[in-house]
Amino acid sequence: MSETNEEVKSEKKSQQTGELYVSPSPHLSDPATTRRLMLDVIIALMPTFIAALIFFRANAIRLVVICLVSCLITEYVFNKIRKKPNSLTDFSAVVTALILAFTLPPNLPGFAAAIGSVVAIAIGKMIFGGLGHNIFNPAMVGRAFLMAAFPVLMTTWIAPADIHHNDISSGKSQADKVAAVSQATPLAMLKPGKPGRKMPNAFDLFIGKTSGSLGETSVLALLIGAIYLLARKTIDISIPFGMLGAAVLFGGIAYLAAPGKFANPMFHLGAGGLIFGAFFIATDLVTTPLSVKGRWIFGAGCGILTMVIRQFGTYPEGVMFSVLMMNGLAPLISRWTTPTPLGGHARG
Amino acid sequence: MIAEKIKASLTGKKVFERGVHPDDFKSASSEVPISVITPPDHILIPLQQHIGAPAQPIVKVRDEVEIGTKIAEPGGFVSAAIYSSVKGKVAAATTTLVASGQRVAAMPINVDHSADGQMETLLREYLSVDDNARDVEQIEPDEIVNAVADAGIVGMGGATFPTHVKLKVKPDTHIDTFILNGCECEPFLTADDRLMREGSQAVVRGFALAMRAVNAKRGIIAIEDNKPQAIEAMRQTSAQFANMEVVVCMTKYPMGGERQLIWTTLRRAVPTGGLPLDVGVIVMNVGTSAALANAVDRKRPLTHRIVTVTGAVKQSGNFFVPIGTPISYLIEQAGGLREDAAEVIMGGPMMGVSMPDLTVPAIKGTSGITVLSKSQVKAREEASCIRCGRCVDHCPLHLMPTKIAHAVKFRDIELAQHYDMTACIECGCCSYVCPAGIPLVQYIKSGKAMFMRMKKFNN
Numbered sequence: 001m002s003e004t005n006e007e008v009k010s011e012k013k014s015q016q017t018g019e020l021y022v023s024p025s026p027h028l029s030d031p032a033t034t035r036r037l038m039l040d041v042i043i044a045l046m047p048t049f050i051a052a053l054i055f056f057r058a059n060a061i062r063l064v065v066i067c068l069v070s071c072l073i074t075e076y077v078f079n080k081i082r083k084k085p086n087s088l089t090d091f092s093a094v095v096t097a098l099i100l101a102f103t104l105p106p107n108l109p110g111f112a113a114a115i116g117s118v119v120a121i122a123i124g125k126m127i128f129g130g131l132g133h134n135i136f137n138p139a140m141v142g143r144a145f146l147m148a149a150f151p152v153l154m155t156t157w158i159a160p161a162d163i164h165h166n167d168i169s170s171g172k173s174q175a176d177k178v179a180a181v182s183q184a185t186p187l188a189m190l191k192p193g194k195p196g197r198k199m200p201n202a203f204d205l206f207i208g209k210t211s212g213s214l215g216e217t218s219v220l221a222l223l224i225g226a227i228y229l230l231a232r233k234t235i236d237i238s239i240p241f242g243m244l245g246a247a248v249l250f251g252g253i254a255y256l257a258a259p260g261k262f263a264n265p266m267f268h269l270g271a272g273g274l275i276f277g278a279f280f281i282a283t284d285l286v287t288t289p290l291s292v293k294g295r296w297i298f299g300a301g302c303g304i305l306t307m308v309i310r311q312f313g314t315y316p317e318g319v320m321f322s323v324l325m326m327n328g329l330a331p332l333i334s335r336w337t338t339p340t341p342l343g344g345h346a347r348g
Numbered sequence: 349m350i351a352e353k354i355k356a357s358l359t360g361k362k363v364f365e366r367g368v369h370p371d372d373f374k375s376a377s378s379e380v381p382i383s384v385i386t387p388p389d390h391i392l393i394p395l396q397q398h399i400g401a402p403a404q405p406i407v408k409v410r411d412e413v414e415i416g417t418k419i420a421e422p423g424g425f426v427s428a429a430i431y432s433s434v435k436g437k438v439a440a441a442t443t444t445l446v447a448s449g450q451r452v453a454a455m456p457i458n459v460d461h462s463a464d465g466q467m468e469t470l471l472r473e474y475l476s477v478d479d480n481a482r483d484v485e486q487i488e489p490d491e492i493v494n495a496v497a498d499a500g501i502v503g504m505g506g507a508t509f510p511t512h513v514k515l516k517v518k519p520d521t522h523i524d525t526f527i528l529n530g531c532e533c534e535p536f537l538t539a540d541d542r543l544m545r546e547g548s549q550a551v552v553r554g555f556a557l558a559m560r561a562v563n564a565k566r567g568i569i570a571i572e573d574n575k576p577q578a579i580e581a582m583r584q585t586s587a588q589f590a591n592m593e594v595v596v597c598m599t600k601y602p603m604g605g606e607r608q609l610i611w612t613t614l615r616r617a618v619p620t621g622g623l624p625l626d627v628g629v630i631v632m633n634v635g636t637s638a639a640l641a642n643a644v645d646r647k648r649p650l651t652h653r654i655v656t657v658t659g660a661v662k663q664s665g666n667f668f669v670p671i672g673t674p675i676s677y678l679i680e681q682a683g684g685l686r687e688d689a690a691e692v693i694m695g696g697p698m699m700g701v702s703m704p705d706l707t708v709p710a711i712k713g714t715s716g717i718t719v720l721s722k723s724q725v726k727a728r729e730e731a732s733c734i735r736c737g738r739c740v741d742h743c744p745l746h747l748m749p750t751k752i753a754h755a756v757k758f759r760d761i762e763l764a765q766h767y768d769m770t771a772c773i774e775c776g777c778c779s780y781v782c783p784a785g786i787p788l789v790q791y792i793k794s795g796k797a798m799f800m801r802m803k804k805f806n807n
Contacts, residue, residue: 020690020691020692020702020703020704020706021690021691021702021720021725021727022691022702022703022704023691023702023725023727024702024787024789024790025693025697025698025699025700025701025702025776025779025789026697026698026699026776026777026779026780026789027691027693027697027698027700027702027718027720027724027725028370028371028535028697028698028720028724028780029726029728029779029780029781029782029785030368030370030780030781030782030783032738032781032783033728033783033784033785034731034734034783034784036783037734037736037783090731129732130732131732131734132731132732132733132734132735132784133732236741285734285735285736285737286734286735286736287735288735288737289737290735290737290740290748290750290751291737291740291741291748292737292740292741295737338748338751338767339740339746339747339748340746341620341745341746341747341768341771342607342611342617342618342620342744342745342746342771343607343617343618343619343620343621343622343745343771344617344619344620345620345768345771346620346621346765346768346769346770346771
C-alpha cells in the first residue's frame with residue numbers, strides 16, 4: 001500500500017495519548033452511518049411487509065425467511081472464503097434479501113427464491129468486492145437470473161388471499177396451488193391475448209388487493225415507507241420523482257395519442273412495481289449517480305424505459321430491466337453531470 | 349434544498365447551496381459575559397502566529413517587558429509584529445507547537461503580577477471607542493494601514509493573514525464592498541457573538557476605519573440568524589453609518605468561509621485560485637475589527653483576545669486572555685476538564701486541531717478551546733465508499749470529494765486535479781456527512797500537499 005494511505009489511516013484512527021484523543025478534523029460527524037441508512041430502508045419496508053402478510057399470508061413469511069437466510073449465508077461464506085472481515089453487520093444483505101423477496105411472485109417455490117438470493121449476493125455484489133463496489137442493483141441481478149432460469153414460475157401469479165379465501169399454504173402440491181388460484185396481474189391483463197378478466201378498481205390497486213409480486217401491490221404501504229425515507233433524508237426526491245414523473249409523462253403522451261391502445265398513466269402508476277421500484281429499488285445508493293442532477297437523469301431514464309417495456313415489449317413489467325440498464329449507465333451519467341466548482345475549474 | 353430557498357426568500361435571510369447543519373452547542377457559553385482572567389505565572393509567545401514569514405525577536409533573555417512592549421519585528425512584508433501581553437521578564441527562547449501542527453520558535457515570559465490590575469481596563473477599552481477618536485473621514489487610509497501594521501494585527505477568525513497586507517490594496521484594484529464576518533459558523537464558539545453583543549461600538553468603529561482604508565463604498569455586516577442579540581446590537585450601532593447594513597444569514601456551516609459568505613451575500617463567485625479582491629470584495633472578522641479600532645484610535649498593539657473555552661469543561665465561558673496563555677491554564681479558568689472530557693481542540697470542532705499537549709499557547713488566531721466529551725468522540729473505522737453522493741450533495745464548493753479522495757488514494761494527482769482538488773477549502777463537510785466514515789478531507793489535504801511538491805519539483 002502506498003505511504004499516503006498509511007499516513008491518512010494512522011492519522012485517522014483516534015489514538016489515545018495519555019488521557020486525550022487526537023484525531024483529524026472535522027471532530028464531529030453526522031449520525032447517518034452506512035448501517036443506519038440500511039436500517040432506515042429496512043424500517044421503511046416494514047409497512048410493505050405487513051401488507052404482504054395481509055394479502056399473501058404465509059407465503060410472505062416463507063419467501064422473506066428463505067431470502068434472508070440464503071442472502072446472509074451467502075455473504076458470510078463469501079467473506080470466509082475471501083478471508084475478508086464479516087460484513088453482515090452493515091445490514092446491506094438484509095436490504096437485498098427483503099427487496100428481492102418483495103419482487104418475487106408469492107407462490108414462487110422456495111428453492112428458486114434461494115437460488116435468486118445466492119445469485120443476488122454472490123454475482124450481484126460479492127464478486128465485485130462487496131458493498132460499494134457493485135455496478136448493478138444486487139436484488140435485481142438475482143431477480144433477472146430467476147426470470148431467465150424460471151420464466152414460468154416467475155410469471156405465474158396468485159390472487160391475494162382476500163379474494164379467493166384459499167389457504168395457499170395448505171398441503172396441496174405446488175402445481176395444484178398455482179392452478180387453483182392463478183390470476184393475471186393488472187399489467188398482464190393489458191397485454192394482447194391475455195384472458196380479459198375484470199380490472200381491479202382504483203381502491204384495490206391503492207391498498208394492494210390485487211395480484212402481483214409480494215411487495216409491489218400495496219401503494220399505500222409503499223408510500224408510508226417512502227415518506228419515512230424522505231423524512232429521514234435517507235433518499236432524496238430526485239430518483240423517485242424523476243422516475244414517476246417521467247413514467248406518467250411518457251404514459252400520458254401515449255395515452256392521449258392512442259387512448260384505446262394504451263392504458264391511463266394513473267393506472268400504470270398504481271399497477272405493478274413502479275412505486276416500489278421508484279422508492280426502493282432505483283434509489284439504491286451504490287448503483288446510482290453521485291450528483292443530484294445525475295440522479296434526476298437516472299430516475300427519468302428508469303421511468304421512460306419502464307414505460308417503453310410495458311407498452312411495447314413482450315414483458316408486462318419493465319421496472320427491473322430499466323433499473324438494471326440505468327445502473328449500467330450510472331457511472332457515465334455521473335461523469336456527464338460532474339458539477340462545476342463554485343469559482344470555476346482549477347488550473348494547473 | 350428547495351425548502352431552504354423558499355424559507356430564505358420568505359424571511360429575507362441569505363443562504364448558500366449545500367453545506368451542513370451540525371448541532372451548534374453554543375448555549376453553553378453564549379450567555380456568559382466576557383471576563384478577564386488573572387494572567388498565569390508563565391506565558392509563551394510564539395514568533396509565528398500568522399501566515400507568512402516568522403517574526404524576528406528584538407528582546408533578549410532577562411529583558412524587562414511591559415504590556416505592549418514590542419518583542420519581535422515582522423520578518424518580511426507578509427508577516428506581523430508581536431508584542432508582549434504581560435509585564436514580566438523574558439526567559440530563554442524555546443519552541444512550541446502551534447495549531448497548524450508546526451513547531452515554531454517561541455519566547456517565554458515570566459509574569460510580574462503587579463500589572464494584573466490593568467486587565468479590566470484593557471477589556472473595557474477593547475470593547476469601546478476611544479473618547480478622543482477622530483471622525484473617520486479625518487483619518488487618511490495610509491495612517492490606518494500603518495497603524496494596523498504597527499499593531500501586528502492578523503485575521504482573528506483563525507486564518508491569521510496579516511491584516512495590513514489585506515488592506516494595502518493596489519491603486520488599480522477597485523473594492524466596492526467590504527464584508528464584516530460575524531457568522532461564527534463553527535459549533536461551540538461564541539467569542540464573536542459575545543464581542544458583537546458587548547463591544548459593538550468597537551467592532552463598528554473598526555469596520556468604518558477598515559472601509560475607509562480601502563475606500564469601500566458599501567459595508568455588509570453578515571451574521572447568522574442563531575445570534576439574534578448580536579444582530580440587534582450591530583444593527584443599532586451601525587445605524588450611524590449610512591453605508592453599512594446588517595445582512596442576516598441562515599445558520600449553516602461553513603457560512604463564515606470567505607467564499608461562501610461572498611456568494612451568500614453578493615452572489616459573486618471568487619474564482620478558483622483567486623482572492624476576494626478579484627470580485628471587488630474584502631472580508632474581515634469582527635474580532636479583527638475591534639483590534640483594528642484599538643490600534644488606530646489608541647495605538648494599542650494586539651496583545652489580548654477573546655477566547656471561548658467550552659464543551660466538556662465545568663464552567664464554559666468567554667475570556668479576555670493575554671496572547672501566549674497556555675490552553676491548560678485557560679481550561680483551569682473554565683473550572684477544569686469534566687470527568688468525561690476526551691479531546692481538546694484548538695478552535696471549533698469542524699476545522700479545529702486536536703491538541704496532544706496542553707502546554708500549547710493561545711495565539712492571535714485562537715477563537716476558542718473546544719473540549720469534546722467521550723460520547724462525542726467517535727473512533728470510526730473507514731469502510732468502503734457506498735457511492736451515496738452525500739459528500740457531493742454537501743460540498744459547498746460543488747466538488748466531488750469522493751472522486752478526489754479516491755484519486756489521491758491511488759496517487760493519481762492529475763486525476764484528482766481533474767476534479768478540481770485545489771479548489772477545496774478544507775471545511776470538512778464531506779468527512780462530516782460520509783456514512784462510511786471515510787476521512788475525505790484528510791485525503792484531499794494530503795493530495796494538495798503532494799500536488800504542491802509536484803509543482804515545486806516541476807519548476
